[in-house]
Amino acid sequence: xxxxxxxxxxxxxxxxCLKCGTNLPKDLKDNSRxxxxxxxxxMIVDIHGxxxxxxxxxxxxxxxxxxxxxxxxxxxxxxxEVLKKLRKELSLAKKEAESWKEAAEGLAxxxxxxxxR
Ligand SMILES: [Zn+2]
Numbered sequence: 001x002x003x004x005x006x007x008x009x010x011x012x013x014x015x016x017c018l019k020c021g022t023n024l025p026k027d028l029k030d031n032s033r034x035x036x037x038x039x040x041x042x043m044i045v046d047i048h049g050x051x052x053x054x055x056x057x058x059x060x061x062x063x064x065x066x067x068x069x070x071x072x073x074x075x076x077x078x079x080x081e082v083l084k085k086l087r088k089e090l091s092l093a094k095k096e097a098e099s100w101k102e103a104a105e106g107l108a109x110x111x112x113x114x115x116x117r
Pocket of ligand 1: 017018019020021022036037038039040041
């Protein structure tokens, strides 16, 4: 028996019982538990955007569910730091590229001068 399935909510072939493959009810709700009509196994439904996740109820630790609020908090926390770091790295890389360009141009001039002698 599969313990977990992550799929697109519109992909009907995957909206089936993890254990026996019986079709699940059409109106799956986020953060709810359903019981298969056929084999009576219990599953947890998580819906996030177009992603449907089914987890065997006996293995709830596999859910890794984060609420939209938590997700928002995480991106809010991460973004300024990451952006700052990326910007710094980008400006350093640009400076480095400029100095390499200058060095290369200087070298090219030297070679030209040497060839013209
Ligand atoms: Zn079943």
